[in-house]
Amino acid sequence: MNIIHVIVLAIIEGLTEFLPVSSTGHMVIASSLMGISKDEFVKLFEIVIQLGAILAVVVLYFKRFFKSLDFYYKLVVGVIPAVILGVLLKKYIDALLESPLVVAVAFVVGGVILLFVDEWFNKPTVTEEKNISYLTAFKIGCFQCLAMVPGVSRSAASIVGGMSQKLSRTAAAEFSFFLAVPTMFGATVKDLWDFHKHSTLSADVMHQDMKYLLIGSVIAFIVALMAIRTFITFLEQKGFKVFGWYRIFAGIVIIILYFTGNALHNM
Template sequence: MDFIQSVIIAIIEGLTEYLPISSTAHMIFASSYYGIQEDDFVKLFQVSIQFGAILAVVALYWKKFFDFRRISFYIKLAFAVIPALLLGYLFDDMIEDVLGNPIPIAIALILGGIVLLFIDNFFKNPVVQKEEDISVKKAISIGFWQCLAMMPGTSRAAASIIGGMQQGLARETAAEFSFFLAVPTMLAVATYSVFLKTYEHTRLKGYELLMQNSDNLKMFLAGNLIAFVVAIIAIKGFIGLIKKYGFRPWGWYRIIAGGLLLVYFITYK
């Protein structure tokens, strides 16, 4: 992977991480197009730059994250992230196998798009309008919904937002709680990928790949910075768009993008 390719992938991560269109799918499609998807550093890069996207949420909602008087907020996030941590650890190898095959990911993109076309019709009478009214039980349920995103192409944002709406949250509230839940979830994934995971081809830990040469470290640092800046823009825009248009436009986008990518990878790969 060269520096330009790393910038493009980082922009994709920042734009798509908090949208219901699957950042993982978009990064895999981009790296597959460039022919670099099987490289261990690329796999690490795609996960580790999520740290920049995490910081975007913390920066935008810093009053929420640093209000230590509201212990219930931290308790809800802690309980909600447990399902993803447990199941992610158990199924890491299976997820890794799917990451190398863009065709089922394109299919998941299409199927998720069909769901988003109708999701606003399913949950028309929300009863929870703000984060303070989300119970621990509802938070745990949303955490289990988030686990659907372990299938690459599903979208962590889409799964957790739909889970929130199923639990009676207004769609803006569900979207914001999805942002909050992303912080511990993605922090855990990034930490595991950098410090604990041994990569298949090089047999190196993530931090060893980062320190392997100066170019890797530069791409890692620049990628996180770019993902941070772009994610801030994406989050601000997304809240306004779902208030005005709901989820239908994102559904059509997923169906069209998934269909085009499916044709491309069947035809040319």
């Protein structure tokens, strides 16, 4: 992995983290196309820079994070399913991160769902976070767990989960953003600790790796700042169909490349 790889992956992360298209899936495919081998650091990098992008939420919605303790209680309740399943299924999740084919299939399936989600859930009754119940927060957290399969999209899973619980598109998107903060913070801390505990790298290599993590996180943060507001505005006006068609097209292209002997197959 070199500095060009770091910059490209960080830009992809910042652009796609809050779109219902799967940032992890895009990074898996981009890594494969750039010939980046899937070692433990690359897997760590793809998790850590997601936290960099997620921190853009804290900046843009700063006041919401100091509104009430009830806000934090809901986030805790919502993150419980991911914590439990993340611990139980970590080795299986890591294995899935190495498969472009899994990403492609998840792209297509998720894309088909996004084509119809606006019609399925078109009578929202909850338009603000303060009206989300603890049970609803927990259910959205369960939907979020679907994103442990790369290509599903954490944003898509939790937004669709929110809309299925009568949240408006905007309310569901914003709660999805908020829920991402503790989810990705926990995943990042755990992966950093595991990497440090098991690493046999020299001090020089470790220093280089930490520099890449910092650069990638900063770039993802800056790009995400610009992407969030644009996505919310687009979502309010246009809905999900364009993302659905994009996912289906991208998934089909990846499947074709995979089965025609492209480098994706040799990842």
